[in-house]
Amino acid sequence: MRFQAVKNKALMSLFLAGALVVPSSSAWARGAANAAAPAASALPAAPVPAAAPESQSLETLRIEQPKLGKFGKVKLVEEMPSRRKWIALSVAVHAAAAFDAYTTRQAIGRGAVEADPMMRPFANSPAIYVAIQVAPVLMDFAARRMQRSHNVFVRRMWWLPQSGGTAMYFFSGVHNLGVAGRP
Numbered sequence: 001m002r003f004q005a006v007k008n009k010a011l012m013s014l015f016l017a018g019a020l021v022v023p024s025s026s027a028w029a030r031g032a033a034n035a036a037a038p039a040a041s042a043l044p045a046a047p048v049p050a051a052a053p054e055s056q057s058l059e060t061l062r063i064e065q066p067k068l069g070k071f072g073k074v075k076l077v078e079e080m081p082s083r084r085k086w087i088a089l090s091v092a093v094h095a096a097a098a099f100d101a102y103t104t105r106q107a108i109g110r111g112a113v114e115a116d117p118m119m120r121p122f123a124n125s126p127a128i129y130v131a132i133q134v135a136p137v138l139m140d141f142a143a144r145r146m147q148r149s150h151n152v153f154v155r156r157m158w159w160l161p162q163s164g165g166t167a168m169y170f171f172s173g174v175h176n177l178g179v180a181g182r183p
Contacts, residue, residue, distance in 0.1 A: 085159070086140075086147065086158075086162075089143070089159060089162035089163060089166070090136075090143075090162060092162070093136045093139055093140070093162045093165045093169065094133060094136050096165070096166045096167075096169035096170045096173065097132045097133055097135070097136050097165075097169045098129065098132070098133075099169065099170065099173040100132060100169040100170075100172045100176065101128045101129045101132045102173070103172075103173040103176035103177050104119070104123060104128060104172075104176050105123075105126075105128065106176065106177075107176045107177075107179045108123050108124060112176075112179045119132065136162075136165055136169075139162050139164075139165045140162065143158050143159065143160075143161045143162050146158035146160075146161070
């Protein structure tokens with residue numbers, strides 16, 4: 001069941017339980033208000049039970065269904081982007097980032113200098129493989145959030161962060177291969 005449906009059923013159950021409790025508690029409140037009256041002669045010697053409210057079975061209670069707004073719309077499976085496509089693009093961007101890290105290490109081993117100031121501290125150590133994976137994880141997160149967006153345009157463009165990152169890392173890796181081959 002969807003969360004909204006479970007929430008609606010829970011609220012209806014609480015409403016029904018409250019409706020069954022309220023008549024007896026309001027009779028108690030009336031009795032308490034009468035007991036607080038200053039006229040001592042009007043007070044009974046013992047509490048008087050309130051008249052029993054007419055019981056109504058749960059089958060005859062009718063609760064109006066809540067009107068669902070924008071968030072109550074059902075999305076068809078065909079409208080939702082595929083998780084497999086997201087995973088494929090995720091693998092591609094992480095592989096391209098690893099390729100870029102590998103070729104960067106090769107180029108630095110042949111005398112090149114890392115131009116990216118954020119990656120420069122990691123360029124001379126194997127930590128570059130971990131450090132370079134931070135941006136692809138953020139791209140994966142952004143793409144997954146875009147897939148679930150309520151904005152149709154954003155939902156249709158979910159693939160851009162991962163595809164752009166893959167192209168950028170692949171281009172950087174190929175550039176590093178060219179730099180590594182120079183004397």
